[in-house]
Amino acid sequence: MTLRRLRRAVALAFALAVCIARYWLARLRGPMTLERRALWLQESARRALASLGIESHVEGEPPPCGLVVSNHLSYLDIPIISAVMPCFFVAKAEVDRWPIFGRAARSGGTLFLDRASLASANEVADKMKERLELPIPMLLFPEGTSTDGTEVLRFHSRLIDPATELGAPITAASVRYVLEDGPDGQLPERELCWYGDESFATHLWKVLGVPHFSAYLRFGEPRIYSDRRTAADLTHDEIVAMREEGTMALS
Numbered sequence: 001m002t003l004r005r006l007r008r009a010v011a012l013a014f015a016l017a018v019c020i021a022r023y024w025l026a027r028l029r030g031p032m033t034l035e036r037r038a039l040w041l042q043e044s045a046r047r048a049l050a051s052l053g054i055e056s057h058v059e060g061e062p063p064p065c066g067l068v069v070s071n072h073l074s075y076l077d078i079p080i081i082s083a084v085m086p087c088f089f090v091a092k093a094e095v096d097r098w099p100i101f102g103r104a105a106r107s108g109g110t111l112f113l114d115r116a117s118l119a120s121a122n123e124v125a126d127k128m129k130e131r132l133e134l135p136i137p138m139l140l141f142p143e144g145t146s147t148d149g150t151e152v153l154r155f156h157s158r159l160i161d162p163a164t165e166l167g168a169p170i171t172a173a174s175v176r177y178v179l180e181d182g183p184d185g186q187l188p189e190r191e192l193c194w195y196g197d198e199s200f201a202t203h204l205w206k207v208l209g210v211p212h213f214s215a216y217l218r219f220g221e222p223r224i225y226s227d228r229r230t231a232a233d234l235t236h237d238e239i240v241a242m243r244e245e246g247t248m249a250l251s
Helices: 002-029 034-052 077-084 093-097 101-107 118-131 158-166 200-209 228-250
Strands: 055-059 067-070 088-092 111-113 138-140 170-180 213-219
Touching: 002 034, 002 101, 002 200, 034 077, 034 101, 055 077, 067 077, 067 158, 067 228, 077 088, 077 170, 077 213, 088 093, 088 118, 093 101, 093 111, 111 118, 118 158, 138 158, 158 170, 158 228, 170 228, 213 228
Parallel strands: 055 213, 067 138, 067 170, 088 111, 088 138
Antiparallel strands: 170 213
16 A cells, blocks of 8 residues: 555656646746636646546536536645636635645636635635636635535535625535445445544545545536525535435445
8 A cells, every 4th residue: 555655656747747847838938828728737736636546437427617506625626626626625724724725726716715715705706706707617615615525515605695696606526435445346435535633634645545436426407596595505505415315226
């Protein structure tokens, strides 16, 4: 297992180095517009997933614009979703301070939210309104934190408000992890989730040692909602249903 971790760590470091080099080369060719940043992040995500040996399976059609809301299991959700579609993320402010990954998120156009600041929430909401006018989706994790996957927490609706105010389409998306090669053929999903007080470095080291796992990403249909609370509740229930259906299909 140690050899596997080291091999993947080297592969991930090389992939990140290539992504950084591609970013600066792109800047030399012209201004990094928001659209170009999203496309760069998508390509970077694909390289990162390949270096870790993560397979993605997609059901449904990724939306071309509007707001996408998803359950949240780990920082791994970000490259998994971004590899499927170019998009902008809303992330907690702490991510901006992560070595390498924080800079990559900022370079890709991520908006950072200080969850303890109303002013920060208002600022991010205003920027989301601007982004929702672009032909690139916004991605939001309305639970406000990552979980162990045993339940989908009630959605916060504040940052769904920009989409409902503009009448932008909102699409529900569910993320599931399936781990293989356990004693009984499959390990529980929570083994890959990042939650509680576990540090980023400790969790990443564990991920590097997992023999094999797949990510299942499912998109619902884009819908227009009249208000943010209705949108939050209905997309929450839709995601819960999609995760349950996916679990049953694999059992």
